[in-house]
Amino acid sequence: METTAxxxxxxxxxxxxHLIAAARELLSSGGIDAVTLRAVSARAMVARxxxxxxxxxxxxxxxxxxxxxxxxxxxxxAAAEHALLGGERDAAFVEQFGAALEAIExxxxxxxxxxxxxxxxxxxxxxxxxxxEIPITFTERPDxxxxxxxxxxxxxxx
Numbered sequence: 001m002e003t004t005a006x007x008x009x010x011x012x013x014x015x016x017x018h019l020i021a022a023a024r025e026l027l028s029s030g031g032i033d034a035v036t037l038r039a040v041s042a043r044a045m046v047a048r049x050x051x052x053x054x055x056x057x058x059x060x061x062x063x064x065x066x067x068x069x070x071x072x073x074x075x076x077x078a079a080a081e082h083a084l085l086g087g088e089r090d091a092a093f094v095e096q097f098g099a100a101l102e103a104i105e106x107x108x109x110x111x112x113x114x115x116x117x118x119x120x121x122x123x124x125x126x127x128x129x130x131x132x133e134i135p136i137t138f139t140e141r142p143d144x145x146x147x148x149x150x151x152x153x154x155x156x157x158x
Contacts, residue, residue, distance in 0.1 A: 016054045018044050023065050066121035072130025103127045
């Protein structure tokens, strides 16, 4: 039998996902300025205060959306790798990964750091790709500064 706490937790998680989906739709149809917590609650057809129970602010919501989209891209790449290679990483996977980077027009991204990650996630979504999140601990960078750039991605697939 499901407890009240478990039920509430499941409803909260579902609401959070519904809010992220609403933000995705607003971003896709109206750009970044269209994504406000009030507009997200209206699109999701939930109480105006619902987004504030799940996200500190608009930036927090967009961060959750970016994470979801990067996860979607990774999932697609992992599935493509498995389908093509039966789990082996070789030239065919690199070729498919390169095609994905071409589809998102990686060479035209001009931002760096966290902005690069956000722009990459947004482009990933618009091309219908999926990202998988892989947690990484950077012991050599205790402050957590990002070193992500087009060059790093390029080196990863070379």
